[in-house]
Amino acid sequence: MDQIKTGKFISEMRKDTGLTQRQLADMLGISDKTVSKWERGRGLPEVSLMLPLCDALHITVNDLLSGEIVSGDGYRKKAEENMMALMRENEENKRHMLLSVICVVITIIAVCALIIIASFIVMPAAARIAVIAFAAAVMLLGIWAAAVLDVNAGHYECPNCQALFVPSMGEYVKGYHTFTKRRLKCPVCGETGMCRRRVVR
Numbered sequence: 001m002d003q004i005k006t007g008k009f010i011s012e013m014r015k016d017t018g019l020t021q022r023q024l025a026d027m028l029g030i031s032d033k034t035v036s037k038w039e040r041g042r043g044l045p046e047v048s049l050m051l052p053l054c055d056a057l058h059i060t061v062n063d064l065l066s067g068e069i070v071s072g073d074g075y076r077k078k079a080e081e082n083m084m085a086l087m088r089e090n091e092e093n094k095r096h097m098l099l100s101v102i103c104v105v106i107t108i109i110a111v112c113a114l115i116i117i118a119s120f121i122v123m124p125a126a127a128r129i130a131v132i133a134f135a136a137a138v139m140l141l142g143i144w145a146a147a148v149l150d151v152n153a154g155h156y157e158c159p160n161c162q163a164l165f166v167p168s169m170g171e172y173v174k175g176y177h178t179f180t181k182r183r184l185k186c187p188v189c190g191e192t193g194m195c196r197r198r199v200v201r
Helices: 003-016 021-028 032-039 048-058 059-066 077-122 125-151 169-174
Strands: 153-156 181-185 192-198
Touching: 003 032, 003 059, 003 077, 021 048, 032 192, 048 059, 048 169, 059 077, 077 181, 125 169
Parallel strands: none
Antiparallel strands: 153 192, 181 192
């Protein structure tokens, strides 16, 4: 899906219905910053907001996902294309998540093996230091690779405005986290909170 095209379409349809961003936001129970973010192509509406948004704009979900009014002839084909695109995106997110976990496991095994080698095998002090330094480098590289994969595995949902977003790498690394949530600042409403990971849109 083309977020920029969809955002422009939301903007056009909102203006056609005579609504301001604030009025549309109030109808959906969200902030006008969220609507602004959609219209700038910086994200897509959460699934639970798609039907209310379409009702407010007098369009179909298929129109919304296509970023244009779909004619009767191409409606079914476009609906299938949109469904396949969503499925591909969800599969890609799951694959990134799995690769991230695999990367962490391999990194832990490699670092432990190197530390055991440095601890129990007789070798000169310089070689021991080199092995420990290599273990540290492997650990940092493994964590970085896992973070890159993980940050791209889906989106995070703001607990305040329900916007979906992908954090920057710096915010991701610094954010306190549990397995399913991470403390992040929402780029839409500006609030900081425990944002839930959403692998499947």
